[in-house]
Amino acid sequence: MTADVITLGWRERLVLPQLGIASLKAKLDTGARSSALHVDDLESFERDGETWLRFVVGTGPRQRIAVHCEAQAFDRRGVRDTGGRLTERWFIRSEVWLAGQRFTVDINLTDRRHMLFPMLLGRTALVGRFAVDPALSYTQPRPVLAVAEAS
Numbered sequence: 001m002t003a004d005v006i007t008l009g010w011r012e013r014l015v016l017p018q019l020g021i022a023s024l025k026a027k028l029d030t031g032a033r034s035s036a037l038h039v040d041d042l043e044s045f046e047r048d049g050e051t052w053l054r055f056v057v058g059t060g061p062r063q064r065i066a067v068h069c070e071a072q073a074f075d076r077r078g079v080r081d082t083g084g085r086l087t088e089r090w091f092i093r094s095e096v097w098l099a100g101q102r103f104t105v106d107i108n109l110t111d112r113r114h115m116l117f118p119m120l121l122g123r124t125a126l127v128g129r130f131a132v133d134p135a136l137s138y139t140q141p142r143p144v145l146a147v148a149e150a151s
Contacts, residue, residue, distance in 0.1 A: 006099050009136030015097035015143045019069045026119035028132045036120045038112030
């Protein structure tokens with residue numbers, strides 16, 4: 001491991017500025033290849049000849065605050081869940097802010113309502129940036145997103 005790799009806990013709070021999400025609890029999962037975000041009311045639509053996605057992300061305590069989001073579709077492909085079932089999912093590409101780092105991640109949009117965390121940050125987002133210590137949890141201060149910063 002290089003000195004540039006930051007050690008984080010198995011769960012952290014992150015920011016998705018392009019979606020207007022100021023703080024979201026995420027599980028950092030080295031066993032999952034891709035990152036996933038729980039969304040409700042997912043629908044696709046066309047804008048300027050491109051496929052876009054409209055969806056709702058629950059944030060805040062017990063995901064009670066609904067953030068209405070739109071993002072350009074990046075891809076649609078099969079993803080295997082922990083039970084080995086293959087499902088086709090929409091992917092978006094979005095910036096993530098975590099531990100003072102800003103980076104872009106491919107995120108699949110799915111139903112995670114029965115999971116403890118609305119966001120799963122997989123190993124393709126972690127590799128080369130972060131190491132995960134399963135004995136640690138919420139090592140970073142609560143993120144703060146000002147509207148001016150996100151633009």
